[in-house]
Amino acid sequence: MERKIKKILVVCDSSDSLLDFRGKLIEALLIRNEVIVFSPKIGRQEIRAQLLYMGVQLRENNLKPSHVAVFSDIRYLCALYRVIKEVQPDVFFPYAFKPVIYGTLVAKFCRVRRITPMLTGLGYNFSDVNQRKGLVSMITRMLLKFSLRADPGLRIIFQNKDDRKKLITRGIIGPRHQSYVVNGSGVDLSHYHYTPPRTTPLSFLMISRLINAKGIREFYEAAKLMRQRYPEIRFKLIGPFDPNIDAIGPELYEKISSGEVIEYYGSVSDVRPFLANASIVVLPSYYGEGVPRSLLEAMAMGRGIITSNSVGCKETVNPVAVNGLLVPVKDVSALVSSMEYFCKHTTDVVQFGLNGRKFAKEKFEISLINERMLHILQEA
Structure with a gap:
């Protein structure tokens, strides 16, 4: 008997x-299912066009994920309720904090049969470092x-x-919960091709x-410290300014934007050319973190990494066939030492x-x- 087509709502x-x-x-879900995506407004038309071409049904909202706004969140809750009642999904798949929290509540209220929230990292709220x-x-x-x-x-x-x-320790979930661990969001090795890294001059990239x-x-x-010792080395930064409660201050942003220490490129649509020109990704x-996507992309293109010995990040460093160096969090001197290691061991x-x-x-x-x-998502 052919399997019944399911409606899967991705939030x-x-x-x-x-x-x-x-x-x-x-793409994989669309082979035998209907997929409906409920997303904040899609500003990039190439994304909208590709999703529609794939056969995805689109619903949009005004969610501001990094903002704390009671009335905005209430409107989002109402929008979730309306879209769940309209779609009547067999499977509800939210990811990231607000969709998980609000979406799971509404999906339970609407008696959705299968609810599969994915936590792509716990962010600030459970951090032992920030102590927020x-x-x-x-x-x-x-x-x-x-x-x-x-x-x-x-x-x-x-x-x-x-x-x-951590959620078990904090009493958020317990033995009665069905929970699963996957290795991050994954990376498409056919999209991120290996290219030999340049070793002269060295360049360190952060995304x-x-x-x-x-x-x-x-x-x-x-x-800044490395440039004083090795003025030929280049440091590059890719990424948008995020109006987040933890956004960097204007003074640091001005220093970065000046280009005196770091070459800052802002937000880019394709990181591959920058990875191809990088020696090491930091x-x-x-x-x-869940598992940082930028490090997976770096690994896929054959770049060694330097990252923190922290949740999510440490998952990307192989202790056997070593592909990167781990440093303590907030430790600038250890970060400098790791960068210097590659200056002195360019074959690595x-x-x-x-x-x-x-x-x-x-x-x-x-x-x-x-x-x-x-x-x-699909197992009965």
Whole structure:
């Protein structure tokens, strides 16, 4: 008997990364299902056109994921209710904090049979580094616990085992919950081709939104010290300024934008040319990542990495066939030492990159991730 076509409602907090992060998964789901995406306004017409070409049904909203706004969030809750009642999905798949919290609550209220929220990192609200104990973080944790109450149709997806352990430790979820761990969002190795890294001159690239917890200041300070010792080395930064509660201050933004220490390129639509021209990719994040996509893209293209020994980030460094160096969070001197290592061991720039490509193929290749995701989303 042919399997019944299901309606799968995907809810996200950003349309810009929808195709990059979930495009291949949506393609796989569309083979035997209807897929409806509920997204913030799609500003880039190439994304809208591609989704429609794939056969995705689009619904849009006015969600502002990085803003704390009670009335805006209430409107979003109402919009979620309307779209769930209209679509009547068999599977509800929200990811990122606001869609997970609000979407899971509304989907339960509407008696959706299969609810599969995915937490793509825990961000600030459970961070041991930031210790954000404000009212917003407290409310977020309470709402998350309430929305994720055990339910026969609920399956929670994490992108690293530490996030699941933390929610169990904090009493957010317990033994009755069905929970799964996948290795991040994955990376398409057919899209990110290997290219040999340049070793003369060395260049260090960071790809990130301009928020403090991503380690922007640490990268800038390390670059400033390194330029004093190795003036020929180049430091590059890609990423949009994010009007987030943790956005970098105007003074640091001005220093970065001046171009005296770092070459800042803002937001770009395709990171591959920048990765091809980079020697090493750096992400000194303490944000509370799932598994950082920028590091997976770097590994896929054969770039060694320097990243923090923190949740999510440490998953990308192979302790056997080493592809990168881990540094303590907020430790500029350790970051400088790791950068200097590659200055003194340029052969490792190439070898670490080769190891990273192999590690990405073994653990993070998109087909492996999507096979696991399809099982979680579709299994009866």
